[in-house]
Amino acid sequence: MDTLDVSRWQFGITTVYHFIFVPLTIGLAPLIAVMQTVWHLTGNATWYRLTRFFGKLFLINFALGVATGIVQEFQFGLNWSEYSRFVGDVFGAPLAIEGLAAFFFESTFIGLWIFGWTTLPRLVHLGCIWVVAIAVNASAFFIIAANSWMQHPVGARFNPHTGRAELTSIMAMFTNNTAIAAFSHAVFGAFLTAGTFVAGVCAWWMLRAGSQECPEHDADARPMYRPATILGCLVVLASSAGLLLTGDTQGKLMFAQQPMKMASAESLCHTRTDPDFSILTVGTHNNCDSVTHLIEVPYVLPFLAEGRFTGVRLDGVKDLQESYQSKFGPRDYRPNLFVTYWAFRAMIGLLAVPALFAVVALWLTRGGRIPKARWLSLFALATLPTPFLANSAGWVFTEMGRQPWVVAPNPTGDQMIRLNVADGVSHHSAAMVVASLATFTMIYAVLAVIWFWLIRRYVVEGPQEHDSEPAPPTPPGDDALAPLSFAY
Amino acid sequence: MGLPEIWFVIMAMLFLGFFVLEGFDFGVGMLMPFFGRLAKGDPGQHRRAALNTIGPVWDGNEVWLITAAGAMFAAFPDWYATLFSGLYLPLLVILVSMILRVVAIEWRGKIDDPKWRSLADVGIAAGSWLPAILWGMVFAMLVRGLPVDADKQVQLSLPDVFSAYPVLGGLTTVALFLFHGAVFVALKTEGAVRDDAFRFARWLSLPVTALIAAFGLWTHLFGDKSWTLVVVGFAVVAQLTAVVLVWRRTGEGWAFACTASVVAVLVILLFGSLYPDLVPSTLNPRWSLTIYNASSTPYTLKIMTWAALIFAPLAMVYQGWTYWVFRKRISAEKIPAPAGLSRRLS
Numbered sequence: 001m002d003t004l005d006v007s008r009w010q011f012g013i014t015t016v017y018h019f020i021f022v023p024l025t026i027g028l029a030p031l032i033a034v035m036q037t038v039w040h041l042t043g044n045a046t047w048y049r050l051t052r053f054f055g056k057l058f059l060i061n062f063a064l065g066v067a068t069g070i071v072q073e074f075q076f077g078l079n080w081s082e083y084s085r086f087v088g089d090v091f092g093a094p095l096a097i098e099g100l101a102a103f104f105f106e107s108t109f110i111g112l113w114i115f116g117w118t119t120l121p122r123l124v125h126l127g128c129i130w131v132v133a134i135a136v137n138a139s140a141f142f143i144i145a146a147n148s149w150m151q152h153p154v155g156a157r158f159n160p161h162t163g164r165a166e167l168t169s170i171m172a173m174f175t176n177n178t179a180i181a182a183f184s185h186a187v188f189g190a191f192l193t194a195g196t197f198v199a200g201v202c203a204w205w206m207l208r209a210g211s212q213e214c215p216e217h218d219a220d221a222r223p224m225y226r227p228a229t230i231l232g233c234l235v236v237l238a239s240s241a242g243l244l245l246t247g248d249t250q251g252k253l254m255f256a257q258q259p260m261k262m263a264s265a266e267s268l269c270h271t272r273t274d275p276d277f278s279i280l281t282v283g284t285h286n287n288c289d290s291v292t293h294l295i296e297v298p299y300v301l302p303f304l305a306e307g308r309f310t311g312v313r314l315d316g317v318k319d320l321q322e323s324y325q326s327k328f329g330p331r332d333y334r335p336n337l338f339v340t341y342w343a344f345r346a347m348i349g350l351l352a353v354p355a356l357f358a359v360v361a362l363w364l365t366r367g368g369r370i371p372k373a374r375w376l377s378l379f380a381l382a383t384l385p386t387p388f389l390a391n392s393a394g395w396v397f398t399e400m401g402r403q404p405w406v407v408a409p410n411p412t413g414d415q416m417i418r419l420n421v422a423d424g425v426s427h428h429s430a431a432m433v434v435a436s437l438a439t440f441t442m443i444y445a446v447l448a449v450i451w452f453w454l455i456r457r458y459v460v461e462g463p464q465e466h467d468s469e470p471a472p473p474t475p476p477g478d479d480a481l482a483p484l485s486f487a488y
Numbered sequence: 489m490g491l492p493e494i495w496f497v498i499m500a501m502l503f504l505g506f507f508v509l510e511g512f513d514f515g516v517g518m519l520m521p522f523f524g525r526l527a528k529g530d531p532g533q534h535r536r537a538a539l540n541t542i543g544p545v546w547d548g549n550e551v552w553l554i555t556a557a558g559a560m561f562a563a564f565p566d567w568y569a570t571l572f573s574g575l576y577l578p579l580l581v582i583l584v585s586m587i588l589r590v591v592a593i594e595w596r597g598k599i600d601d602p603k604w605r606s607l608a609d610v611g612i613a614a615g616s617w618l619p620a621i622l623w624g625m626v627f628a629m630l631v632r633g634l635p636v637d638a639d640k641q642v643q644l645s646l647p648d649v650f651s652a653y654p655v656l657g658g659l660t661t662v663a664l665f666l667f668h669g670a671v672f673v674a675l676k677t678e679g680a681v682r683d684d685a686f687r688f689a690r691w692l693s694l695p696v697t698a699l700i701a702a703f704g705l706w707t708h709l710f711g712d713k714s715w716t717l718v719v720v721g722f723a724v725v726a727q728l729t730a731v732v733l734v735w736r737r738t739g740e741g742w743a744f745a746c747t748a749s750v751v752a753v754l755v756i757l758l759f760g761s762l763y764p765d766l767v768p769s770t771l772n773p774r775w776s777l778t779i780y781n782a783s784s785t786p787y788t789l790k791i792m793t794w795a796a797l798i799f800a801p802l803a804m805v806y807q808g809w810t811y812w813v814f815r816k817r818i819s820a821e822k823i824p825a826p827a828g829l830s831r832r833l834s
Contacts, residue, residue: 067588100555105803
C-alpha cells in the first residue's frame with residue numbers, strides 16, 4: 001500500500017470510529033435535558049432517576065467522543081496537509097467557529113452539570129444541560145457545513161495567483177442546500193440512535209423488572225421504564241420519518257450535484273430512461289460489465305432522483321466517466337461501486353429495525369400494558385446496535401461515493417475548485433503512516449472494548465440506589481469545604 | 489495593525505489560554521501519583537482530591553487547544569499544514585496521550601476497584617507528562633526554525649528534535665507545569681493534600697526558576713528583538729515571587745497569579761521571538777512561512793475576527809464563572825466515598 005491508501009484507511013477508521021459515539025452524544029443530550037425538565041416541572045423523582053441513569057451512560061460515551069474528536073481536528077494537517085493548503089481559507093473557518101461558538105460551551109457546561117448537582121441552584125443546573133444539548137447540535141452543524149462544502153463547494157472562488165480556494169461568502173457556505181440537508185439528516189440519525197438507546201435499554205429493563213429475575217425492581221416497571229420506553233419509541237418514529245424526508249432531499253441534491261455517486265449507488269452503468277431500483281445485484285462491482293441486477297423495483301429510482309415516476313433520464317457510470325475525462329483529464333473518476341452500492345442499502349435497511357421495534361413496543365405498551373414476552377427483551381437488545389451501524393453505513397456511502405474527489409467539483413460552480421484525493425495527501429513515507437495507523441487502530445480497539453464493557457455494566461446495574469432521591473442544594477456559606485457530587 | 493498581525497496576536501492568546509489553563513491540569517495530572525506518599529492517610533483519597541481540583545474545569549480548558557488548532561487552520565492554512573505534517577510524530581504522540589488522558593479522567597471513578605484506578609492513573613500520568621514535555625519541545629523547534637523547503641515541506645530529522653534547545657524547552661514546560669499544578673492544588677485544597685502540594689512546590693522551586701531563566705535567555709538570544717529581554721526579566725521576577733510565597737506557605741492565590749503570569753509571558757516570549765515568522769526556515773530565510781505569505785484572505789480573516797471578538801470573551805466569562813462556582817476548597821478528609829460500580833454485578 002502506498003501513502004495515499006494508508007492515509008485514507010487511517011482517516012476512514014478514525015472518522016467512522018469517532019462517529020460511533022458522537023450521534024449518541026448529539027441525540028442523548030437533549031433527551032436527558034427533557035428528562036431533567038420533566039423532573040423539574042413535575043417533581044416526579046422517577047425522572048430524576050432516569051436523568052441520573054442516562055447521565056452516567058452519556059458521560060461514559062461523551063469521553064470517547066471528545067477524545068477521538070481531537071484527532072479529527074489535527075488530522076487534516078497531519079495527513080492531508082496539501083488538502084489543508086488548498087481549502088484552508090474556506091474549510092478552516094467553520095472548524096474554528098465550531099470551537100469558539102459550540103465546543104467551548106459544551107465542554108464548560110458539561111463540567112458544570114457533572115459537578116454542579118448540589119452547588120448550583122436547580123434551575124441554573126437544568127440550564128447547563130440545555131446549553132450542552134444545544135451546543136452539541138451546533139457543533140454538528142458547523143462540522144457538517146464544512147463537510148458539505150467538500151461535497152458541493154459554494155461561496156468560494158479559485159485564486160490562480162495563490163492556487164487555492166478562497167471564501168467569498170460565509171453565508172453561502174452556511175446556507176448551502178447540501179449542508180442543510182446533510183445536517184438535518186445527521187441530526188435525525190443522532191436522535192434515532194439516542195431514541196433507540198433509551199427505548200431499547202428501558203424496554204429491556206421493563207421486562208426484566210417485571211420478571212422473577214429482579215423482584216426488587218418490580219415497582220419500577222410501570223412508573224419508570226414504561227414511560228421512558230414510550231418516550232424513546234416516539235423519538236425513534238419521529239426521527240425515522242425525518243430521516244426519510246431529509247434523505248429524500250439529500251438524494252435529489254446528490255443526483256444533481258454528484259451524479260457519479262448516485263449512479264454508483266445504483267450500479268447504473270449505462271445512461272437510461274426510467275431505470276429500476278435494484279435491491280440485489282451480483283458481480284464484481286468495480287467492473288460494470290459483470291454486474292447483474294437480480295431483484296429490481298420499477299418507479300423507485302426516478303422518484304428518488306427527481307420526484308417523478310417516469311420520464312427521468314439518469315446518467316450511467318460509463319457515460320459520466322467519459323464526460324469527466326473530457327472535462328478534467330484522463331483519470332478514473334469512479335468510486336468503489338461495491339461499497340457505495342451496499343453501504344447505501346445497509347443504511348436504509350438498518351433504519352427499518354428500530355422503526356419496527358418502536359411500532360411493536362408502542363403497540364405492546366398501549367393503554368397502560370406492561371408486556372411480559374421474553375422475545376421483546378431480545379428484540380430490544382438486537383435493535384440497540386442497528387442505528388449505530390446505519391450511521392456508519394451512511395457516512396461510508398457519502399464519503400466513499402465522493403471519491404476520487406476530496407473536494408468534488410460543483411457542476412454549477414467554479415470548476416477550478418476541485419481536488420483529487422491523491423493531490424491532498426501529506427508527503428509522508430508510507431511506513432510512518434502505517435505506524436500511526438497501527439497505533440490508532442490498537443488504542444481505539446482497546447478503548448472500544450472498555451467503552452462497551454462500561455456501558456453494559458452500567459445498563460445492567462440499572463438506576464442506582466443512592467440516586468433515588470435528589471440531594472438538597474447546599475445553603476451558601478454553610479460549609480467552607482465544597483461537597484462533591486458526581487466526583488471522579 | 490493589519491489583519492495578519494491581529495490574527496497572530498489572537499493565535500498567541502489562544503495558545504496562552506491553553507498553556508495557562510491546561511498547564512495546571514497537566515501539572516496536577518503529573519503530580520497525582522505522588523499525593524498521599526508522604527502525608528498520613530489513605531493515598532487513594534489524596535489522589536482523588538487532587539484530581540477533583542481540576543474535575544469541573546479540565547475539559548473546558550482543553551478546548552483552548554482545539555480552538556487554537558481550528559483558528560490556525562482558518563487564519564494561517566500554510567502554518568497549520570506545514571507544522572502539523574512537519575512535526576508528525578511529536579504531534580501524534582501528543583494526540584495519543586491526550587486521548588488516554590480524557591478517557592482515563594472520565595472513566596477512573598466509574599468502577600470502584602484499585603486495579604481499575606491504577607490503570608486509569610497510568611493513562612492520566614502518560615496523558616499529562618508527554619504533552620507537557622512535547623509542547624515545550626514543539627514550540628522551541630518552531631522558534632529555532634525548521635528545515636522548510638521551497639514547497640513549504642519539512643523533512644524532520646532526529647537532530648532537529650533532540651538537540652539542546654528543544655530539549656531545554658521541553659524540560660522548562662514540564663517543570664513549569666509541575667510547579668504551576670502544585671500551586672493550583674495548594675490553592676484548591678485543605679489539610680494533608682495542601683501540605684503535600686506546598687512540599688512539591690518547594691522542592692521544585694529552584695530547578696524551575698533556573699530552567700525558566702536559562703530557556704528565556706536562550707530564546708531571547710535566538711530572536712533579534714531587545715524587548716524580549718524585558719519579558720524574560722518579568723518571568724524571572726514573577727517566578728521568584730511565587731517561590732517566596734510558596735516557601736512562606738501563604739498567599740496561594742497570589743502565588744498562582746504569579747505562576748500563571750510566568751506561563752503567560754513565556755508564551756508571549758515564544759510568539760514574540762517568532763514574529764513576524766510563523767515557521768522560520770533553517771534552509772533559506774526566503775522560504776520561511778510568515779504571517780503575510782501564509783495567511784488567509786482578508787475576507788476570511790475579517791469573518792474570523794468577528795467570531796473571535798464575540799465568542800472568545802464570552803467563553804472567558806462563562807469559564808471564569810465556572811471557577812467561581814467551584815471556588816471552595818476540597819480535602820481528602822471530607823471527600824465522599826467513591827460512587828463507581830464494582831467490577832462485577834453483585
